[in-house]
Amino acid sequence: MKLKAKVSNKIFTFKSVKEVLGKANEEKSGDLLAGIGATSATERVAAKIVLANLTLEDIYNNPVIPYEEDEVTRIIYDSLNMTIYNKIKSWTVGQLREYILDSDTTGEDLKHIGRGLTSEMIAAVAKIMSNLDLVYAAKKIRNQAHCNTTIGIPGTLAFRNQANHPSDSIEGILASVKEGLSFGSGDAVIGINPVDDNVDNVSRILTALKEFVDRWKIPTQICVLAHITTQMKAVEAGAPADLLFQSIAGTQAANEAFGINAQMIWEAYELIKKKGTATGPNLLYFETGQGSEISLGCHHGVDEMTLEARTYGFARVFQPFMVNNVSGFIGPETIYSGREVIRADLEDLFMGKMHGLPMGLAPCYTNHMKADQNDQELGTLLGAIAGANYFMGVPGGDDVMLNYQDTSYHDDATVREILGLRPLPEFEKWLEDLGIMKDGRLTKLAGDPSIFD
Structure with missing residues (x-):
């Protein structure tokens, strides 16, 4: 050698x-x-x-x-x-x-x-x-997975409706969910990052989402992105959940810093399989990101890209429904510039797909990085061309709770139109039934959340 x-x-x-x-x-x-x-x-x-x-x-x-x-x-x-x-x-x-x-x-x-x-x-x-x-x-490479719907179908591009709220107001969350749906965003999942990571709050948000999805017969998945143990306790207490979420990393030490290990993930999968509200068989949602191990001091002298690949090696045994990176989320101490985050996005998408994972992207950045909206939009377009299964949908492209920049609801619609991509089939039919979409394009009703009043 x-x-x-x-x-x-x-x-x-x-x-x-x-x-x-x-x-x-x-x-x-x-x-x-x-x-x-x-x-x-x-x-x-x-x-x-x-x-x-x-x-x-x-x-x-x-x-x-x-x-x-x-x-x-x-x-x-x-x-x-x-x-x-x-x-x-x-x-x-x-x-x-x-x-x-x-x-x-x-x-x-x-x-x-x-x-x-x-x-x-x-x-x-x-x-x-x-x-x-x-x-x-x-x-x-197209890697598909099924929860309530099938993600990764050729010719489709799905989105997570990320309707976060700075005080976990149900009224505020649902107002943003409605706006996203009116732009055709939410076929990957309606997923909320909670401010308060406790069982009562997670159960409250899950119940509200489930009632809304059932009332409008929306073909999608719901998830609240609390720590996986909080979600498990909520499901055990009877809260409805389609997916269980967890951030994961590429070293045992970093996963332990996240408060997880493989056995815990297996237990979560068995629980959601028995007590969850989705069809399956793919019932887990993972988020990753280059640099988390370095940020936590758990890198063992290994570079952040190689550790990200190892994160995917850890993920693939659990056969998740969704995986995406948030490599621009940590900040300039791990990803400094727009150029670095675009490169990381493309590396992560390729590496995840080579691991057989149903990969999406969050080509995001924080305001203290040397990056801007043009970098983010370029990364989004390149990722979409490369066949990302899904992106985020954030109102205005600015997450008011997590305080970072990501793809907006209107970005989602624009990327689909530029590349001739469609929502997931069941979701597209649902949009057409509501008059929001016709022949794969949004109608003049798009962007009007009053449709759901």
């Missing part, structure tokens, strides 16, 4: 596969803050050269966190399809890239081979791909 390369008459020598992965990553402020990233463009190029020539077996034999020390590593390795891996283990990372980008390689081919790749292998190949490479490769 060769861990050195000569670039511009200078020889760069790396100590480990973990270091190569970190130095080969595109610039991210979190990696620099943690002393993991390349200190120059030349060093980055050298690391990419070394990485491209490593075999998949080299990476398999050198997990970035040892198997014995980390639950996430164990889940990734224990769930690997060894028959597929053994057929391709002699490939270099460069050869894997060429296979992925070959015009004769289909999405089904990629989903098949993905089952034999560890998360570090998927991260490795993404590190030597350009933005256009990532869009082209991700677009090939």
Whole structure:
């Protein structure tokens, strides 16, 4: 295993596969803050050269966190399809890239081979791909999942109706839900981030959402994005829920900082399967984001992109209905600029899809990052072209409770129209029955929440 390369008459020598992965990553402020990233463009190029020539077996034999020390590593390795891996283990990372980008390689081919790749292998190949490479490769793959409706159908683009409210006012939440629905946003899920993470409040919001959805016969899913243990207690107490949500990470230590482990996620799945209100079989919703492990001090010296890939390796065993990143949510200490967050969005979408996950995106940013609405809109368009299953729908593009910027209800409608995409089929029919949409386009009733009064 060769861990050195000569670039511009200078020889760069790396100590480990973990270091190569970190130095080969595109610039991210979190990696620099943690002393993991390349200190120059030349060093980055050298690391990419070394990485491209490593075999998949080299990476398999050198997990970035040892198997014995980390639950996430164990889940990734224990769930690997060894028959597929053994057929391709002699490939270099460069050869894997060429296979992925070959015009004769289909999405089904990629989903098949993905089952034999560890998360570090998927991260490795993404590190030597350009933005256009990532869009082209991700677009090939469509991963579907079913809760009450099926997400990921070709030709569709769904949205989470994210009607958060700064005081958890039911009246305020429902007013925003109505506005989003009138723009055609909400077929992925109507999902609320609560201010107060307690059982009574979560139950109150879930009950209100369920009553509203039932009254208007809306073909969608509902979820309140509290900690998974709070949601479980609410469901045990009789609250209606279609999905259970949890933020997850790429190391055991970071998951423990989130207050979770794999056993807890399995228990949550069994509970929602028995006492939830959805059809299934996919009943979990995960959110992730590059940099969370670094922010928590739980990164083990591993770069934030590789850790994000490991998060997807952890997620895929639970067969979720929805997964999306919020890589721009933490702030400039992990993702500094619009350029960095766009790159992270495309990396995450590709890596998630290669893991077989039904990936959406939240191409978001915080107001203290060096990013703006134009960066966010560019990331949204590239993600939509690359085949994201869904985006967020936030009133005005500004979440008044979480205080960050994301895709708005009207952005959702615009992206669908630009790319000729449609809502999920049952939801589109429901919109047509209400006169909000006709032949895949919004009517003049769009944006009028009084439809639901």
